[in-house]
Amino acid sequence: MPPSLPLSSMLLGLACTISAAPAQAVEGHYQTKTPYAPQQDPATYAAPPAGFQPIYTQLVARHGSRGLTGMKNDAALYTMWQQAAAQDALTPLGRELGPDILALMKANALLGYGVAGIERPGYGNLSQTGIEEHRQLAARMLARLPTLFAQVGQDAATAPRQLVTIDSGVGRARDSARFFTQSLLEHAPALAPLLYLPPAPAPYPQGRASVLQPAGVNRFLLYAHKLAPQTDFVADRANPHYASYAASLAYQYYERTKQMQALMIIPARLPAAATHARHVLERLFTPAFLDQFDGGGASYADTGSYTFTSADGKLTRTMKGSGKTVIRSLNAAAMKLYALYAIAAGMRHEVPADFSRYMPAEDARYYAYVADHEDFYQKGPATTASAGVTWRFALALRDDFFKEVDALARGDLRHAAKLRFTHAEMLIPLASAMGLKQVLAPLPASTSYSYENNPWRGQNVSPMAANMQWDVYRNGAGQLIVRLLYNEKETDFQAACDGARIAPDSVFYDYGKLKTCYGHVATR
Template sequence: MTFAAAALRRAVPLVALVLAACGGGGGGDAAAPSGAYATKTAYQPRQALASYEAPPTGFAKVYAELVARHGSRGLSSLKYDDAVLNLWSRAQADGALTPLGQRLGPDVEKIMRANFLLGWGVAGIGTPGYGNLTQVGMTEHRQLAERLARRNPELFSGQTFQGVPRRVEVLHSGQDRAVDSSQFFAASLAGAAPAVAGAIAPAVVNRYQLYPHKLSASGDAVADATSVNAAVLAASLDYQSYASSKDAAGFGAEAAAKVAAARAAPQVRSHARAVLERLFTSTFIDKLDAGAYSFSNNGTHTYSSADGRFTNTLTGDGKTKIQGIVDAAALIYELYIIAPGMAQETGSLDFGAYMPAEYAPTFAYLQDIDDFYGKGPSATEYGGVTTRFTQALLKDFFDEVGLIAQGRLERVARLRFTHAEVMIPFVARMGLRNASTPMPRAQTYTYGNNPWRGEDVSPMATNVQWDVVRDSRGTVLVKMLFNEQEVDFPAACDAARYATGSRYYEYTGLKRCYGL
């Protein structure tokens, strides 16, 4: 979480923030996410293959491009699980566990063991352990590739088009999860469309497009100060100052205070206590609430694979803190949302008993407000600080179509693999519906006043795809899919729509609309 750590260091008054009742999310209503898994929601395509709009008469598909988040993963490091296990161990020593609470520790250890060994024995995983893709995550990208091939059979039926040799390009951020996702995707595409298997080029790293939120002035210096990459580097440094609450304007500190206020809201505290009362005695919870107890991820653990050929020993860094009841419930929620994506590694462990459905939306909201201000649309007056660094990625989407418009047909597809920290600002920068509306600075994001939902905007393997078609005169049209659902470009681009009701847009008009 971007602002949560800063939020915990702030003393803020309790405020009442509207938390809507549990229900379906993603629309313009005030409903909370339906699954309450926020951005850890496992991926599902949003439209059936048979229902896609066909190209207009006289147009044929010539190109496809995609950017996708990595697939479902395990925990990023030894933190939430170890902190919760330390909390549980203290309660066990105090005799403060309920019957349900007695089950919590062993189940946390199941998640911990699965993360220590994650990827062991799996072809394509270089270093086993925390942060790797799960079997669910691998499947998400394999199936995403299969559907791409089935949706565009004419693109992947051979290695030439009108006599021109063509290739499939693969780019990733250089980070393990994105690298592995690209490999599973590419291998699946080769299997689904063997005619182009030999045309899939080796993957390359592009940090300016696919890891722009973490660029460094020294390691990512750009020689050409007028290039888009130089602008992205500057925007990245601005963003990092904002995310660490060190920007000169004070916007980062202001956003962190909004997140802190949300965590301190009476309803959040009430729901946190209700979650904990199912697991621990009131006396133990009172001590935690009063500050008599605090915990962190400072343990050391060792797990070995069943075959004895791999052993992993890790020590927590002590930076993930439990300093009250909201912290405790929020970290239990972190385990609740990671568990579905680890079903095959944990024996389909159900963490729902520890995070009841009536309380999960409260903690989904805490995730969403943090992501909204830390990665998403944030506030109108913040000047796009959370999205400007995606400019190179946006430009590349248009540049690729521009090559097609010039008659350059060397590439049949361009496939990019990245992270939520890029996908969330990218779709906000693109102006996609329900993913891009900032809040006025004087107001705070809630489920009641903004349709932005993490589970809709950035589930695992979230993706944006462009299908590109061309006619005999050289007119090029673009259709956009968001999580495999045909979607409109922003209303400001309606002049570029090819026909009333169509999801195809003229490339030249779109380019003007986006100011590129």
């Protein structure tokens, strides 16, 4: 679209384009590694009531699709494959697995090389799919609220507002923010002067040599699951971040408890674990080779040294395994193969291999359940006895959404949008802290999570680039109403707040009533 057109015309044209071509869901059982697709066609969004105009929007989003976070599962499985090859213990399909693992390792070692905006190529970076997920997410935000952003852009010189952007400080979250905002400015260049990176909370750790974080980083909001004494120590109970810090330490302690470990081990002890492991692995390895695991007779670790060079010959990386990731059972081998299958779904531009060949659909569904079981107890609602320890550190993030709208209610319109970029470890707890239907459903400790007794699914709660957005509208009388989008689907707030709807079954909520409803919950 020609840049000489008015911003309002550009954004309206963008809205038509986006509405005409909604993204399609990704097929496969990839759990939280599922590549992102919006969960509702924008053309079906409810129109705001007569007299209401958009004045603000805010978002928190998980980083986009990425590579493996480290050379662990891939190298351990490759070591196992090498041993099987040496023993002539591979099936015809199994012989193809090793080169595909090596291709995946190479793609991860060089991931991001040559991509503008990626500072350090390697494991853990966004894939091209992940970059595009955030570019398109930004484009759909503009398309959804063309009048808001057109007005904000037109007023940039006379009455500037801010597009506040913060992230967790981790590379893939920071890069997601960068690609998101780049997309905003490509479609709406007039917004460029409004981008604002607030100073990071400081000085922390309290009482020690401070660790300065770059502008735009907020660990207390967006990395609260892993706050650490050496970077985030808070001693003063009156400090606004003390509750998050204390909740983070309580969560990290919970992760190490015997109670937690007992919950996590349940799937591996079920008969189905052995059945699925055999079904997956006997397509690749001979039964005699697999029998060597019996009685602890075999183990394979992420050892070895691997050197990879980019296609242009300008970057060479040598990776060495740590030996800390070990395969000691059929179940462990199959789970690690599933991990490669799942991550490869978001690396289709970088990895020519098709890992679905090695993971039949019925087995992929089973291992997605195992991963869901683990995430349900480790990141999700967990048990009734856990009393919210898995999500209370996300209350500050939830409250930050309310604080932003509180400012609007006071007439403070400095912020036109707030954009936050984080991780599954924060998105999943936030969904629980919000009490969203089909998300906050803890189980008694005596009842083990299953697909039959609980609706919680990682692919719906936190696929790659998962996001929560609030659109805020105001009428001439100053009334504020809010719509919640979860993965771009119009979503109800917690059931206790149904009385805050502006009409029965409406997706718009009166903000004053909504705040009161959640205020009661926060003080339970």
